[in-house]
Amino acid sequence: MYDLKALYEATSVQNAVELRLEHPEAQIIAGGSDVLVQMREGKRAGKELISIYGLDELRGVSIDESGNIRIGSLTSFSHITRDPIIQKYINVLGEAVDMVGGPQIRNIGTIGGNTCNGVTSADSASTLHAWEAIVELTGKNGVRRLPIKDFYIKAGQVDIRVEDGEIQTAILIPKASYENTFGHYIKYAMRNAMDIATLGCSVNVRLSKDKKTIERARIAYGVAGPVPMRAPHAEAVANGQALSLDLIDRFGLAVLDDINPRDSWRASKAFRQHIAVEMAKRCLFTSIQLAGGEL
Amino acid sequence: MAQYKLIRCTINGEPVERMIDVRASLTDMLRNDFHLTSVKKGCEVGECGACNVLIDGEAFNSCIYLAAWADGKSIRTLESLTGPNGELSDIQQAFLDEAAIQCGFCTPGFLMTAVEILETKKLYTRDELRKLLSGHLCRCTGYENILNAVEKTMKRRLGVPAE
Ligand SMILES: Cc1cc2nc3c(=O)[nH]c(=O)nc-3n(C[C@H](O)[C@H](O)[C@H](O)COP(=O)(O)OP(=O)(O)OC[C@H]3O[C@@H](n4cnc5c(N)ncnc54)[C@H](O)[C@@H]3O)c2cc1C
Ligand code: FES
Ligand code: FES
Numbered sequence: 001m002y003d004l005k006a007l008y009e010a011t012s013v014q015n016a017v018e019l020r021l022e023h024p025e026a027q028i029i030a031g032g033s034d035v036l037v038q039m040r041e042g043k044r045a046g047k048e049l050i051s052i053y054g055l056d057e058l059r060g061v062s063i064d065e066s067g068n069i070r071i072g073s074l075t076s077f078s079h080i081t082r083d084p085i086i087q088k089y090i091n092v093l094g095e096a097v098d099m100v101g102g103p104q105i106r107n108i109g110t111i112g113g114n115t116c117n118g119v120t121s122a123d124s125a126s127t128l129h130a131w132e133a134i135v136e137l138t139g140k141n142g143v144r145r146l147p148i149k150d151f152y153i154k155a156g157q158v159d160i161r162v163e164d165g166e167i168q169t170a171i172l173i174p175k176a177s178y179e180n181t182f183g184h185y186i187k188y189a190m191r192n193a194m195d196i197a198t199l200g201c202s203v204n205v206r207l208s209k210d211k212k213t214i215e216r217a218r219i220a221y222g223v224a225g226p227v228p229m230r231a232p233h234a235e236a237v238a239n240g241q242a243l244s245l246d247l248i249d250r251f252g253l254a255v256l257d258d259i260n261p262r263d264s265w266r267a268s269k270a271f272r273q274h275i276a277v278e279m280a281k282r283c284l285f286t287s288i289q290l291a292g293g294e295l
Numbered sequence: 296m297a298q299y300k301l302i303r304c305t306i307n308g309e310p311v312e313r314m315i316d317v318r319a320s321l322t323d324m325l326r327n328d329f330h331l332t333s334v335k336k337g338c339e340v341g342e343c344g345a346c347n348v349l350i351d352g353e354a355f356n357s358c359i360y361l362a363a364w365a366d367g368k369s370i371r372t373l374e375s376l377t378g379p380n381g382e383l384s385d386i387q388q389a390f391l392d393e394a395a396i397q398c399g400f401c402t403p404g405f406l407m408t409a410v411e412i413l414e415t416k417k418l419y420t421r422d423e424l425r426k427l428l429s430g431h432l433c434r435c436t437g438y439e440n441i442l443n444a445v446e447k448t449m450k451r452r453l454g455v456p457a458e
Contacts, residue, residue, distance in 0.1 A: 002318050036361075102431075104356045
């Protein structure tokens, strides 16, 4: 038995918004792989829960009328990895979420939960930052969309307005962001399964037509700071430059101007800085190869 | 104040109906209300896989799944694998033959993930199987024999010769 005070099961997005306005103290539960664990640990004991798990309308991946990829917030990790749209346009996201926990966790965990928890180590977060995802929230005033970097406020806190009854309903990848773009994610952890990232790094590139120049490089980290973050100095080093191994080295070193990892029991700051440089280089190298560039 | 919900679902092929306490996990419901004690309580926080069951064909740790969500679902536990007179299925027999069982606590969870894997009817490499089975902890066997059992059953079912 969980120590929960009451369970309200939403029957539609609209109903979820109403339940949120009616019970402002209650917490949203999607797949529950964070919420139920924290309830067992006593952190969320005695709380009321609003379950949105039954809302099938929030599951699945599609392309909307503007060409954006739309990922319903309740889509599970295993369904994202298997989805043909994801595989075709942003395969790195499917690969990244395939590194979450183990198979059963990937069947229950949702991308909405992975971003709404505000956790820096979330395996989807660095890739979503690196692809400039848009977060869609639905509340009493309708739909609000904001860039993912503005969605994260601080560790464990995201911009969801409980007073407006908001829930996250989708994550969008804009067409301009995914077109002709290829990326790679590396999760550094102690074990291959059932482990949280010591550091996560996601890079993607768009090359020029002749595949000799980087038109656009983007890089983001998880666990390099309190929330997932881009590395703009490193991006500026690479953008518009001709492909070379030397460029990859300079790109890697430049991330040290951007990131701010901490000492924790998992790893020291110095170690995280060391692997951050190496991961940036390897991710860029692989992204260039995936984009058809030669090095 | 206790809160209850009427659940209608299919368990091991049989339609059932039950009033459940909304605070129950699916593990609680399967063990206490249906006496399906193959569903083990290990860590109860999603780490070990001892409580794993199939819901609509996918593997879930029932300890972090609300019983209330079972409504409308088809749930399968280890008890569904044996024949009418208790005959073992091929995958259970393979676990015995390969000595993939010692204390047996992890076994029902592993078997249900093995069923999910086998039902995809795909041929996986050993490394892929290792990853697909990585959501389970076993304190006894060292995993190799479990991998052998799943790999051999997969190949037998697909008609691929075991090397
Ligand atoms: C054994 C184990 C291993 C794990 N390993 C990893 C790992 O390797 N990598 C990783 O990134 N994570 C890991 N996790 C954490 C977890 O599985 C993920 O964070 C998952 O994405 C959470 O999704 P959920 O749907 O289960 O979220 P929930 O637990 O339901 O919710 C998480 C948080 O988000 C809020 N929320 C969820 N959905 C919405 C929504 N649509 N609108 C508003 N608020 C919402 C909830 O209120 C809660 O605060 C692990 C968990 C377990 C139990
Ligand atoms: S008891 Fe459910 S995963 Fe350990
Ligand atoms: S056989 Fe004992 S835990 Fe696996």
